[in-house]
Amino acid sequence: MPELPFTLDQLRILKAIAAQGSFKKAADLLYVTQPAVSLQIQNLEKQLEITIFDRGGRKALLTEAGRLLLEYCERILNQCDEACKAIEDLNSLKGGTLVVGASQTTGTYLMPRMIGLFRQKYPEVSVQLQVHSTRRTGWSVANGQIDLAIIGGQLPSDLENLLQIIPYASDELALVLPSKHVLSNKKELLKEDLYKLNFVTLDSQSTTRKVVDKLLQDSGLDIHRLKIEMELNSLEAIKNAVQSGLGASFLPVVSIERELEAGTIHKAFVADLEVKRELKLITNPSRYTSRASEEFKKNILPQFASLESPLRKL
Amino acid sequence: MPELPFTLDQLRILKAIAAQGSFKKAADLLYVTQPAVSLQIQNLEKQLEITIFDRGGRKALLTEAGRLLLEYCERILNQCDEACKAIEDLNSLKGGTLVVGASQTTGTYLMPRMIGLFRQKYPEVSVQLQVHSTRRTGWSVANGQIDLAIIGGQLPSDLENLLQIIPYASDELALVLPSKHVLSNKKELLKEDLYKLNFVTLDSQSTTRKVVDKLLQDSGLDIHRLKIEMELNSLEAIKNAVQSGLGASFLPVVSIERELEAGTIHKAFVADLEVKRELKLITNPSRYTSRASEEFKKNILPQFASLESPLRKL
């Protein structure tokens, strides 16, 4: 590995002299003394074994070798300036990329709004959203492919102590019925009423499904007595199924805002039953946190929810 | 003028770490200790206010900012390498430009051969030949437009002490006659015979003409008694005139080698008359001498003539 025969400072001095036509003026421009530039140019000439300036007359003129070197000098210094600008932009969030992760539900209904707000504030930062399972999202955060993520399920224990897990908001999983369903008229259902319903659920692999099952079980229900009409793998499909009167379901409220407003889906209240899951923000503490990631965490996330007040619409 | 936020050494270290994936290996590669690279990267990170490497696991991984910087880093270092190569080429005469000057005669008959030899040795150095009057050539050498020149005439006195003037070779100005001329049979002419000839000469502005006139006068001849048939401004034109039998002339031997060999021109000897002029090499001592110029002066010029032995054919 060869040593570099010159320094950026020397190139800067070379450029200044070439521009000013004088060692002294270059020295003034660079806020150093004249001997400093003389010495540096002498070093440069010695190391490259060339003569760069003809110092004969009143002003310093470039030799052929000097002109040749100056060309590269300009290019190199320009690249340096560009690099600085690029880094500055990155620091001031005028560039760069933020990669956020989410599981199905948050990825579909929450993240897009957050990203929208972020992009509104920092249009020059490009944002990538990766929607995966809770587990895969966790691993991606662990190995740095994702800067930060919001998940609703339980992480494998090995990941739990590798990642920073911050409770973010609680997400209610509401019992929804077709608007025309007989039970839609009742103010409040009883737990036992659930056994009378036909359910359209997520497939049993899904984290959200597991969460719902566990919560129902914890509240004393026998989930095996619940009638499952069909299992689908998309919330949108389930929503359509419910709207079509095919059955009931537990769905995240964030996913049915529009339908509730339009009245095409009915949200039922069940006495003594609160199906909620904690949405958690996960990051990798042992990794560098980009400015964009910081910003997202500090100023974007709180605008949508806090631990005390659950998710609110905008 | 902003200070540069990084040094080439830091970029070199950055590149090495990125390539090796480890601070330690980079240190080994660069023949420094590991703390040295640690410190330099820390400085770099501090100055740019970014984190460049994730030092978490076994190997150092680039952050987004690090990758961004690395891109510029590669470009900059490549430019540096290229600059070095270009300078090296210039030093080893594998590039660059040599500008030589000459007056009419040497420029037409001598220089092309010299340049040919030079180019044969250094094909990558481009050579430029500028043929001008002695005076203009002198000035061009003075202000650096020409690296070195060969002239046959007298320089203005102000230029004489500004330039380095080295006697190079003597150039015989031979009396030439048409082959069929009556006097071409005589072994040796007398000075008086010159008055019987019709001369075809260069125009009176020409340095060569002035030199010839002065030499003839110095040897006791009355130049006004010489009959001048016509004055032309090109040696080639004069040669043609002589060959066509229009008259005699004093011509540099270097310019009539082919014709003498072919027998189309006759070279006469005149008793007690030797018309010779000194060819001089001129350079500018107060200016940088390029390697190409040095080489031309030291190794090319001597192959064609020296002071002792006049110009020889190759």
Added chain:
DNA sequence: AATCTCCATAAACTAAGATTATTCAAATAA
């Protein structure tokens, strides 16, 4: 658990680069 590897930190040392002061040469002015 024990060892190893790799990075960070501390303290001492080295050397490159900056400054002040001075000399020298050339260009300008008197």
Added chain:
DNA sequence: TTATTTGAATAATCTTAGTTTATGGAGATT
């Protein structure tokens, strides 16, 4: 011409950035 000014080179001192040796600590490896 001589005197003055301007710009660059040189010398000596000083500052500081960068390197080294030595050491400590956190993760990975056995």
